[in-house]
Amino acid sequence: xxxxxxxxxxxxxxxxxxxxxxxxxxxxxxxxxxxxxxxxxxxxxxxxxxxxxxxxxxxxxxxxxxxxxxxxxxxxxxxxxxxxxxxxxxxxxxxxxxxxxxxxxxxxxxxxxxxxxxxxxxxxxxxxxxxxxxxxxxxxxxxxxxxxxxxxxxxxxxxxxxxxxxxxxxxxxxxxxxxxxxxxxxxxxxxxxxxxxxxxxxxxxxxxxxxxxxxxxxxxxxxxxxxxxxxxxxxxxxxxxxxxxxxxxxxxxxxxxxxxxxxxxxxxxxxxxxxxxxxxxxxxxxxxxxxxxxxxxxxxxxxxxxxxxxxxxxxxxxxxxxxxxxxxxxxxxxxxxxxxxxxxxxxxxxxxxxxxxxxxxxxxxxxxxxxxxxxxxxxxxxxxxxxxxxxxxxxxxxxxxxxxxxxxxxxxxxxxxxxxxxxxxxxxxxxxxxxxxxxxxxxxxxxxxxxxxx
Amino acid sequence: xxxxxxxxxxxxxxxxxxxxxxxxxxxxxxxxxxxxxxxxxxxxxxxxxxxxxxxxxxxxxxxxxxxxxxxxxxxxxxxxxxxxxxxxxxxxxxxxxxxxxxxxxxxxxxxxxxxxxxxxxxxxxxxxxxxxxxxxxxxxxxxxxxxxxxxxxxxxxxxxxxxxxxxxxxxxxxxxxxxxxxxxxxxxxxxxxxxxxxxxxxxxxxxxxxxxxxxxxxxxxxxxxxxxxxxxxxxxxxxxxxxxxxxxxxxxxxxxxxxxxxxxxxxxxxxxxxxxxxxxxxxxxxxxxxxxxxxxxxxxxxxxxxxxxxxxxxxxxxxxxxxxxxxxxxxxxxxxxxxxxxxxxxxxxxxxxxxxxxxxxxxxxxxxxxxxxxxxxxxxxxxxxxxxxxxxxxxxxxxxxxxxxxxxxxxxxxxxxxxxxxxxxxxxxxxxxxxxxxxxxxxxxxxxxxxxxx
Numbered sequence: 004x005x006x007x008x009x010x011x012x013x014x015x016x017x018x019x020x021x022x023x024x025x026x027x028x029x030x031x032x033x034x035x036x037x038x039x040x041x042x043x044x045x046x047x048x049x050x051x052x053x054x055x056x057x058x059x060x061x062x063x064x065x066x067x068x069x070x071x072x073x074x075x076x077x078x079x080x081x082x083x084x085x086x087x088x089x090x091x092x093x094x095x096x097x098x099x100x101x102x103x104x105x106x107x108x109x110x111x112x113x114x115x116x117x118x119x120x121x122x123x124x125x126x127x128x129x130x131x132x133x134x135x136x137x138x139x140x141x142x143x144x145x146x147x148x149x150x151x152x153x154x155x156x157x158x159x160x161x162x163x164x165x166x167x168x169x170x171x172x173x174x175x176x177x178x179x180x181x182x183x184x185x186x187x188x189x190x191x192x193x194x195x196x197x198x199x200x201x202x203x204x205x206x207x208x209x210x211x212x213x214x215x216x217x218x219x220x221x222x223x224x225x226x227x228x229x230x231x232x233x234x235x236x237x238x239x240x241x242x243x244x245x246x247x248x249x250x251x252x253x254x255x256x257x258x259x260x261x262x263x264x265x266x267x268x269x270x271x272x273x274x275x276x277x278x279x280x281x282x283x284x285x286x287x288x289x290x291x292x293x294x295x296x297x298x299x300x301x302x303x304x305x306x307x308x309x310x311x312x313x314x315x316x317x318x319x320x321x322x323x324x325x326x327x328x329x330x331x332x333x334x335x336x337x338x339x340x341x342x343x344x345x346x347x348x349x350x351x352x353x354x355x356x357x358x359x360x361x362x363x364x365x366x367x368x369x370x371x372x373x374x375x376x377x378x379x380x381x382x383x384x385x386x387x388x389x390x391x392x393x394x395x396x397x398x399x400x401x402x403x404x405x406x407x408x409x410x411x412x413x414x415x416x417x418x419x420x421x422x423x424x425x426x427x428x429x430x431x432x433x434x435x436x437x438x439x440x441x442x443x444x445x446x447x448x449x450x451x452x453x454x455x456x457x
Numbered sequence: 458x459x460x461x462x463x464x465x466x467x468x469x470x471x472x473x474x475x476x477x478x479x480x481x482x483x484x485x486x487x488x489x490x491x492x493x494x495x496x497x498x499x500x501x502x503x504x505x506x507x508x509x510x511x512x513x514x515x516x517x518x519x520x521x522x523x524x525x526x527x528x529x530x531x532x533x534x535x536x537x538x539x540x541x542x543x544x545x546x547x548x549x550x551x552x553x554x555x556x557x558x559x560x561x562x563x564x565x566x567x568x569x570x571x572x573x574x575x576x577x578x579x580x581x582x583x584x585x586x587x588x589x590x591x592x593x594x595x596x597x598x599x600x601x602x603x604x605x606x607x608x609x610x611x612x613x614x615x616x617x618x619x620x621x622x623x624x625x626x627x628x629x630x631x632x633x634x635x636x637x638x639x640x641x642x643x644x645x646x647x648x649x650x651x652x653x654x655x656x657x658x659x660x661x662x663x664x665x666x667x668x669x670x671x672x673x674x675x676x677x678x679x680x681x682x683x684x685x686x687x688x689x690x691x692x693x694x695x696x697x698x699x700x701x702x703x704x705x706x707x708x709x710x711x712x713x714x715x716x717x718x719x720x721x722x723x724x725x726x727x728x729x730x731x732x733x734x735x736x737x738x739x740x741x742x743x744x745x746x747x748x749x750x751x752x753x754x755x756x757x758x759x760x761x762x763x764x765x766x767x768x769x770x771x772x773x774x775x776x777x778x779x780x781x782x783x784x785x786x787x788x789x790x791x792x793x794x795x796x797x798x799x800x801x802x803x804x805x806x807x808x809x810x811x812x813x814x815x816x817x818x819x820x821x822x823x824x825x826x827x828x829x830x831x832x833x834x835x836x837x838x839x840x841x842x843x844x845x846x847x848x849x850x851x852x853x854x855x856x857x858x859x860x861x862x863x864x865x866x867x868x869x870x871x872x873x874x875x876x877x878x879x880x881x882x883x884x885x886x887x888x889x890x891x892x893x894x895x896x897x898x899x900x901x902x903x904x905x906x907x908x909x910x911x
Contacts, residue, residue, distance in 0.1 A: 005787035006507055008570035011554050014501035016567050018574060019581070022497040038844040040821050040851025042869075043476040047468035047600050048502065048556075048586060053460055069525040071552050073590035077544050082536065090531050098525050100465050102502075113470050116462035120472060122868045124854050127473070132502060136527035146501050157854035161830055165852065168837070172844065280834045282841075333459035367494050379615055380734050383622070387736075390492040390626065397494025398619065400578050400611035414576045415496075 013137070013145030023363045025148075025350060028177070029130055032150045032344055035172045036128035039165060041152045044127045046109040049100040056101075058108045058331065060206070060299040066135040069098040102134040106151040107300070107328070107341060114155050114339075115332030123156035123337075130346075142316040142348050153341030155329065160276050163304050163324070166342050167281045167288060170308065170320065173344065174285040178358050181311035182319070183287045186250075186277065187294040189301050189323070190270035195240075195261050195292070199232045206299070208232060213295040236261060240292060250278040250290035257292050273304065302326040306342060310352045319352060320344045366395065368456040370412040372422045373399045382423060385448055392453040412438055419456060423448070467591070467599030477817045479602075479804060482631070483584055486604045486798055489626045490582035493619060495606045498581045500563040502588075503554040510555075512562045512785065514660070514753040520589040523552040556588040560605040561754070561782070561795060568609050568793075569786030577610035577791075584800075596770040596802050607795030609783065614730050617758050617778070620796050621735045621742060624762065624774065627798065628739040632812050635765035636773070637741045640704075640731065641748040643755050643777070644724035649694075649715050649746070653686045660753070662686060667749035690715060694746060704732040704744035711746050727758065756780040760796060764806045773806060774798045820849065822910040824866040826876045827853045836877060839902055846907040866892055873910060877902070 010016060017025060033043075049070055056064055071077065081096035103109050106129045114125060130150045137143055152169065154162050167184065174182055196208035211226045218226070220241060227234050243256050258271045274290060281288065296305045303324030310319050322342030329337045353359050371386070373379055379398055386396055397417065399408045405422075412420050423433040427445070435455065436443035446455075464470060471479060487497075503524055510518050525531065535543075535550035557563050560583045568579060584604045591597055606623065608616045621638065628636055650662035665680045672680070674695060681688050697710050712725045728744060735742065750759045757778030764773050776796030783791040807813050825840070827833055833852055840850055851871065853862045859876075866874050877887040881899070889909065890897035900909075 006785060008508075008566045008786035008788075009505065010501050010566075010570070011503050011505050014503060016501070016571065017499040018571065019496035019498060022499055025499075026497075035844075037820065037849050038847070040824075040849060042473035042820055043480075044473060045471040045476055045479075047464050047470070048588070049465050049468060049600070051463065051465050054462075065528065068527065070556070071523040071525045071548055073522065074519065075544065077548055080534075080539060080547075082539070085534060085536070090529065093534075094525055094531055102524070112462045112464075116464075117470065117472065122865055126851065134502070146503070154854065159830070159854040161827075161833055161852065162854050164834070164837075168841065172841075280837075282837070331460060332462035334462075366491070366496055370494075373615075376613070376615060380618070383618075383734075383736070387622070387626075390489075393492070395491050395494060397580065398615065400608065400613040400616050411576055 011145070013139035013143075015144065015146070019366065023366070024353075024359050025346065027359065027363050028346055028349055028353070029148075029150065031176045032173055032346075033128065033130065035169060035176065036150075036152050038172070039126075039152070039169050041126045041128035044110075044113065044129055045131060046103070046106070046113055046129070048102055048132070050103055050109055050112065052095065052099055052101045054112050054332075055104055055108055058300055058328070059104060060297065063104060063298065066137050067104045068102040068134045068136055069094055070100040070102065072097050072099055103131075104135055105133055105298075106131060106149050106343065107153065107298075107325070110151070110153055110155070110341070111325075111328040111339070112332050114337065115329050115334040118334055125155045126152070127155075128152045142351055144347055148346035150344040150346055151341055153339055155339040156337050158326075158338040160273050162340055163273070163277050164280050166306070166322065166340070167277065167283070167286075170306075170342065171281075171283045171286045177349075177353065179311075179353065179356070180285050181287070182285070183289060183309045185289055185291040185294045185307045185309070186274070187291055187305050188270045188274055189303055189305060190267055191257065191261070191274070191292065192295060194267050194270075195236065196232075198236050198261050199227070199234065201232060204230075209295045212293060213297060215293050250288070251275060253290045253292070254278070270303075277304070296321065296323060298323075300325040300328050303338075304340070310348075311356070314352050314355050316348055316351055318345070319348045365416070365418060367397050367415060367417045368395045369397075369419045369421060370408075370415075370417045371396060371398045372405065372408050372420060373402045374422075374424055375402055378423055378425060378428050381428065382448075385451065389451065389453065394453050394456050421451075465599070467593035467597075469598065469600070473820065477820070478807075478813050479800065481814065481817050482800055482803055482807070483602075483604065485630050486627055486800075487582065487584065489623060489630065490604075490606050492626070493580075493606070493623050495580045495582035498564075498567065498583055499585060500557070500560070500567055500583070502556055502586070504557055504563055504566065506549065506553055506555045508566050508786075509558055509562055512754055512782070513558060514751065517558060517752065520591050521558045522556040522588045522590050523548055524554040524556065526551050526553055557585075558589055559587055559752075560585060560603050560797065561607065561752075561779070564605070564607055564609070564795070565779075565782040565793070566786050568791065569783050569788040572788055579609045580606070581609075582606045596805055598801055602800035604798040604800055605795055607793055609793040610791050612780075612792040614727050616794055617727070617731050618734050620760070620776065620794070621731065621737070621740075624760075624796065625735075625737045625740045631803075631807065633765075633807065633810070634739050635741070636739070637743060637763045639743055639745040639748045639761045639763065640728070641745055641759050642724045642728055643757055643759060644721055645711065645715070645728070645746065646749060648721050648724075649690065650686075652690050652715050653681070653688065655686060658684075663749045666747060667751060669747050704742070705729060707744045707746070708732070724757075731758070750775065750777060752777075754779040754782050757792075758794065764802075765810070768806050768809050770802055770805055772799070773802045819870070819872060821851050821869060821871045822849045823851075823873045823875060824862075824869075824871045825850060825852045826859065826862050826874060827856045828876075828878055829856055832877055832879060832882050835882065836902075839905065843905065843907065848907050848910050875905075 077097045084092035132148050134146050193205050196205040201208040224234050254274050301323040305323035307318050308320035324340040326338045420436045421433050431448050433448050435446050531551045538546035586602050588600050647659050650659040655662040678688050708728050755777040759777035761772050762774035778794040780792045874890045875887050885902050887902050889900050
């Protein structure tokens with residue numbers, strides 16, 4: 004019985020023209036990573052389960068894909084946990100590995116593991132897939148590619164500044180204007196939470212604030228009150244807001260309202276330094292005290308990039324500083340900071356705005372028509388010579404109707420077709436047809452070289 | 458409590474110098490794939506479980522990693538199967554997806570699913586990771602990268618011939634001489650099995666023959682007898698062997714012995730055609746009637762590439778023709794053939810033979826020393842200009858001791874270091890030091906451009 008061929012939900016195949024566009028994006032981002040001095044690493048798709056869990060918050064933990072133990076090892080299934088409805092404990096009893104959820108926690112593990120083989124400050128980039136058991140929707144997939152750059156082992160605020168320049172350089176290269184980078188600082192948020200009565204419930208406070216986009220201000224205020232937070236300060240901040248204020252003004256107003264005694268002056272100063280030093284070509288950058296970011300591990304500056312307003316899609320790049328992630332793996336005092344570009348969403352943005360270059364390199368330069376197997380085998384030294392000088396050649400594999408072969412070349416967008424019949428072959432000649440202009444000319448096979456296809 | 462940072466067994470991290478070498482290998486192979494007219498596709502890491510199972514043989518099925526259903530979906534656990542010791546049925550009840558085991562079965566699924574969006578014959582290449590729950594050992598990993606090229610929808614024997622040329626082209630580009638490609642044909646093997654009394658047990662016969670490397674001839678003959686096969690023919694074939702015979706002679710001798718009536722003349726003719734038409738620069742190619750290949754789906758020509766004799770490692774590339782793989786997904790009459798390069802083993806071979814190029818592009822061209830944050834922010838327009846013209850620059854993030862900063866540049870192999878102290882900066886100057894020669898000179902910052910780093 005034949006099966007219906009399909010991919011798992013939220014996961015996708017990529018056809019050749021899509022791979023070409025994805026490669027263009029990846030190459031553009033990699034080029035800038037390298038210009039900013041980042042070096043590439045790779046980590047395995049799977050990590051030991053305990054490496055990943057407990058780093059992303061409850062919501063994140065739920066979305067990590069677990070890999071089932073192989074063979075006999077499922078015998079360890081904890082049936083008591085199952086019958087008690089402790090599904091997570093049950094799952095853990097038969098699963099030692101999990102698929103990476105992001106590239107940041109694997110990086111922290113990598114840095115701790117290879118600390119004697121790398122140089123600090125460690126600047127690395129990494130372009131790999133990640134997996135999340137999330138509900139699929141437009142721009143949200145269960146498998147997607149992240150392009151990350153991080154610096155581990157420096158608390159310099161210059162690094163934040165360079166990341167803003169890096170964002171700008173990538174978007175400039177992609178011809179993507181009108182993106183907005185929102186910036187905030189976790190210590191400022193934390194101070195706000197404390198002033199609102201959060202004490203040891205800062206995470207709960209941030210989770211509510213993070214829902215602003217979805218539930219609006221009324222919803223946020225209501226939820227905060229329900230959870231027992233005071234909302235006076237949040238309402239004051241909201242009232243003080245004005246879109247016409249420059250970021251540095253916003254920072255000053257915020258500092259006056261939530262930190263009148265200057266106990267967290269360093270965080271505000273970091274923001275002031277950042278906003279007074281960049282010069283940008285493609286980006287808008289704004290300070291936004293409501294930006295929270297979901298992930299648990301951030302401790303300092305946080306970034307979030309929105310696409311141009313006309314494109315209805317979520318965050319396309321984001322990041323932030325995490326002061327203590329490597330200490331979970333036994334390496335302390337290593338402040339880290341990183342950013343991540345979401346390849347799959349960037350793809351949708353460039354597609355919607357028609358920003359992909361029209362011609363991303365001809366995938367095939369020449370098709371050789373086949374009349375007869377014998378002639379093709381005789382042409383092999385010629386094909387070898389042309390390929391050695393860089394020409395991309397497809398030989399039509401079967402001697403089918405000429406019309407069908409030309410249709411194939413046309414469909415694949417192959418710009419040149421070579422026809423060598425037996426009479427021509429005797430004379431050392433062939434007919435080269437330009438599929439774009441329709442022109443064709445008889446040429447000497449001996450004289451045929453790469454210059455015909457440039 | 459800090460965790461011990463480690464990767465799961467059989468899975469590896471790649472440091473920057475390893476990524477550079479892997480990229481070199483991948484790029485070399487991709488270039489040749491493109492020169493032979495293959496187009497790139499990608500498929501998801503996970504497939505629906507039923508897509509993968511039943512295609513690789515029992516041994517293969519056992520090595521597929523299953524992904525545990527998320528959240529509530531583990532409630533469907535078949536506890537009866539568990540208590541009856543039916544571990545595989547139990548696993549299946551809580552696992553709908555699995556990680557790809559190779560790139561061939563996903564390709565068959567892809568071709569059936571996208572048959573209206575692609576052109577046949579479909580020539581695709583694919584470079585992605587695969588996962589196998591295999592016992593890790595030297596050159597065998599649980600996660601590794603395959604570089605595959607396949608042609609779907611042509612039964613032309615020219616395709617086999619082009620694959621031999623492709624193997625040769627790749628190894629020539631890598632400077633790897635002395636590899637041996639062994640070739641056989643599943644229909645010939647199948648005929649041999651039938652002549653030895655296999656009837657409907659061809660697979661069992663092949664499994665024993667496939668163990669020749671491990672158990673030797675005595676072991677093979679013994680096992681065949683134990684399984685009730687007759688061994689007269691196998692022993693005759695073995696006696697007829699001589700290393701001095703050319704492949705075409707071997708094919709003739711074999712045909713005489715196992716196919717005196719010429720019932721399978723087509724398979725022998727395919728082999729004769731192949732061996733009389735290639736011309737090679739780096740490879741040895743031999744016909745080997747004992748070559749079986751483990752995977753169930755092969756039906757015609759099979760290939761297996763051994764590294765040069767002095768390197769003790771298994772197969773580094775392999776492939777074959779599969780006449781009917783897409784029909785499992787509802788698309789029949791689509792003969793396919795493909796080859797796969799094992800990136801991770803090729804890496805080990807090139808490393809052992811010291812064949813990697815010494816300089817795989819300088820990862821970073823210039824390090825800027827930091828005395829003082831203020832000067833660096835003032836230098837940003839210069840850095841922007843240099844980066845825009847292609848220079849890869851790292852700014853040392855913190856104003857630490859000069860010695861430490863130079864040590865860092867040295868360790869990372871950065872060839873140039875720029876030092877701009879406050880006095881120099883006032884004069885618009887800096888000191889550029891060549892780390893390889895030790896020479897240093899005072900330069901005008903305004904005049905500094907990409908030509909300094911070529």
